[in-house]
Amino acid sequence: MLKPRPTATRELVNLDGLWRFAVDTRAGERPWTGPLGTRLEAAVPASYNDLFTDPAVRDHVGWVWYQRRVRVPRGWAGERVVLRLDAATHAGRVYIDDSLAAEHVGGYTPFEADITDLVSAGGEFRLTIGVNNELTKETIPPGTITVSPDGRREQKYLHDFYNYAGLARSVWLYSVPPVHVRDVTIVTGLEGGTGTVGYTIETSAAASVRVRALDAEGTEVAAADGASGTLRIEDVTPWRPGAAYLYELVVELLDGDAVVDAYSEPFGVRTVEVRGTEFLINGEPFYFTGFGKHEDTPVRGKGHDNAYLVHDFQLLDWVGANSFRTSHYPYAEEVLEFADRQGIVVIDETAAVGLNLLVQSGLQGAAAQRTFSPENIGDAARAAHGQHIRELVARDKNHPSVVMWSIANEPASNEEGAREYFEPLVELTRKLDPTRPVTYTAVLFATHENDLIADLFDVISVNRYYGWYVATGDLETAEAYLELDLAGWAQKFGKPIMLGEYGADTMAGQHSVWDTPWTEEYQSALLDMHHRVFDKIDAFVGEHVWNFADFQTAHGIHRVDGNKKGVFTRDRRPKAAARTLRERWKTIDGRKPARD
Template identity: 70%
Template sequence: MLKPQSSPTRELVNLDGLWAFKVDSARSAESDRWFASALETQLEAPVPASYNDIFTDRAIRNHVGWVYYQRRVRVPRGWAGERIFVRIDAATHEGAVYVDDELVARHIGGYTPFEADITDRVAPGGDFRLTIAVNNELTNETIPPGSIEVAADGTRTQRYLHDFYNYAGLARSVWLYSAPATRVDDITVTTDVDGSDGVVDYTVATTADADVRVGIRDEAGALVGQKDGATGSIRIANATLWQPGAAYLYELTAEVVVDGNVADSYSLPVGVRTVAVDGMQFLINDKPFYFTGFGKHEDSAIRGKGHDNAYLVHDFQLMDWIGANSFRTSHYPYAEEVMEFADRHGIVVIDETAAVGLNLAMGGGIFGGVKQDTFSPATINDGTQAAHAQAIRELIARDKNHPSVVMWSIANEPASSESGAREYFEPLATLARQLDPSRPITFVNVMFATFQTDLIADLFDVMCLNRYYGWYVDTGDLKAAELHLEAELLGWQEKFGKPIIMTEYGADTQAGLHSLQDAPWSEEYQVVYLEMNHRVFDRVDAFVGEQVWNFADFQTSNGVFRVDGNKKGVFTRDRRPKAAAHALRARWTNFGK
């Protein structure tokens, strides 16, 4: 799905700001047709932002079900004769969009965009009532999964199996945009390198039969290649490659030509680079690449998962300062602005679906839970798999053209050693490869699924492991942890002979807590814990990356194991460095020197 943009043939209006806001506490909003008139409410909510931490009312924070956002929108009068769309960058986890009295779109999946053509329902120069209903419910057949408990008094509580807070609402932007009736509908780009030349293969989908013209310009604006046709290959002589830490972006412009005139124009940044797995190496532009960085979260105080450009820039500044060259979009697709920033600044991304919590032994963390079979008709089932497949489709459709994205992760910490795991995951791995043969695929393996017991690792190109020796296992005993970690990593190397990335390793750390004995939870323990892991990583030939869990402290559900959230961050939630940040900087900024 192409992101809306302003071009010679397209215009867009950003609808961010304060919207009227109302909580459907009685679960009657749809039958009472709240969308059919102005919301009766005194509340206003900011867009983009999660709504949970905005208000002081605990009932709003803990609400399970639908909330309603509403505002009036005026259509620019110059849009006569154009198609008019409303686009929602994300509605967590289900969205329903109404124009005046009519439902125009419904979408399930909280982290990918959707839109509706509303041309026949609005008038250029006129205004309309835009209502967006958002539902935060998770079930066994959603991605991520969850369940809802109903108490005797009717109170509903959302339970979920992932260790981050279930923030909800309109956390990303909402847009109104125009485009011609005959237009570019989609673009798919893949790149290769032939000697000193770059090769850009493209496919342009259009909404109607028309001529297509494609041109590529360099960063100075010079035309470096062009071709006619909806599919083709353009060779760029002496191409400048997109490199980690040294991004270079060409601009591909696709034009739809009708009767000799340009009916539509859409431009796309293109980075020329290759990605491959060769034996135990991960290659970018045919050179071995070693990942340094983090698993992250879209999380900040007050905003929750609301996208914020100030945090975006500051987070990337901190990653540059510490020497990180990569991150994983744990555990869901991030805002498109994040991906675009990574493209422009040469940051490498492992792009992940929202398939987290497919493991009923986890119980919302690593702390156990009611023993159930993960894969069964009553738990993670065919409906879950269908939702998971759709999540993969939407992720790849949105992010396929980002040069920063070097690998797809289709799940985090599933029950990959349980009966039924292979039947569940094999079709999904096949689907991901079919949708994008140009990138490696992976899943992130949970600590309980060792190289002896995992049932699906052979389906994937890279072994991404989450391991907490010295924290959840061998707590405080780093000597034992070092032995056990190395033994397991060597087992993965010997059995599969594929690249290994540690996608999570970390220790909860209370900022300001110090200990001469390196006691767990102290800043000193986080430092020596990371040092132990790094000694092991450096001794394993197949090792190609380390991504610390986590970049910053983040909010979680309540529990005795989580004191105001997960504290494994190298930075605090407000982005202040712990001692480990300086230790990591010393290691990562000296790699290759």
């Protein structure tokens, strides 16, 4: 799905701002049929949960409703009019006046509706959007809903971050000509000093297609006719980690000599490959340094914020990080566009987190259940998971910063049924995009001895918490466990290995001269211990600390005001561990550390 952009033939109106807002129990049976009866207003983009002081809003389970009036620009007569939502977490419905225009399930990818027949140029309409935050055994991520003794619906889920909901990303109204570009796919390669740019253009109707590649100064460097083909850029400047260079593919649809539609897609020329135990970008070994992150800030929740985007990337640069994983869902597309321009490498992940009932059993003391089964995570969940993969690849396939797909976080990959569940999803991912490696992150319970799916993937990524959940406070024992664990994966699979998560909860300002958990000194010492082990493993290709910054989680005794594993606080103040990482990462600078 193309991101809306203003061009010579397209116009774009942003609908962000303050919208009328109500939860379903206060909105009436058919809230889209008239003005929303409420005094509340909610910011878009933002999660709604932390905006209001009423706990009935924060903890609401079910539909909420947003509404505003929208005027179509009068110059859009004869154009197609499209409404786009960048995301609605976790399901959305769009009404134009009284008419249902679009429905979508999946909280982190965009959807849109052609509303041309429902509106008129220069006219005004009532836009009502319903958003549902419910998670079930058939959704990705999964969850269950219970009813308390007093009748309140309560959402339970298996992921360790708060279930923020609402319109956390932008809403747009845009125009396209009747005959227009629907999709652009770009695949790049390198042949010595020449860049190859394979392209495929999908159009709404038959049309003559012309494509031109422009360099960063706007100079045309290649051109061709036809809806598919390959451009060759001589003396190409590749896109590199830390040294981003972007070209622009200009696509024009022609009627004779007249341009009837134009669309531009930025791209970088680079290659990605796994060879033996190496991860290669442009044929050169690449070593990941960085974090698992979250879209999480005070008040906004998961609401996209450009100020935080800029500051977070400044902190990535300051600490020496070259990459991050979009744990545990696709981030706003603006984040990937910024990574493209800044030269930050991204592992792009679906929202498939919580596919592991053993975690629930351990936290709640409940009887163990089989994760992959008809009564739990079954065919319906796998179908939803497949749709998430399709939408992720369709949205992010052209971003040079995205070098690998992660299709799940900490699934029960050691349980019966895991292979039957995941094998078709890996095949689907490779069919959709054969150019990027595929990974997942293995939970602590899954070892090289009992994991059932690791051989299906290109890169072994494991989450390990030795020194925190295992051997807590005993870093000497933790170090021995970690080395034995990673060596086992390396010996068995002969593939690149990285840590997708490692770290320790840390209270900023807590200090001790001993190895005392929760102190800043312990977090630094734990990271140093991990790094000693990493540098001993030949197949090791990357380290992603959990987490970039502290983040909010569900209420409960397991977390006090959220997860504190960040090396930065939630408001982005560094803990001591940030300087520990800076000292290491600025030294190795994306290169694999040499063994002693």
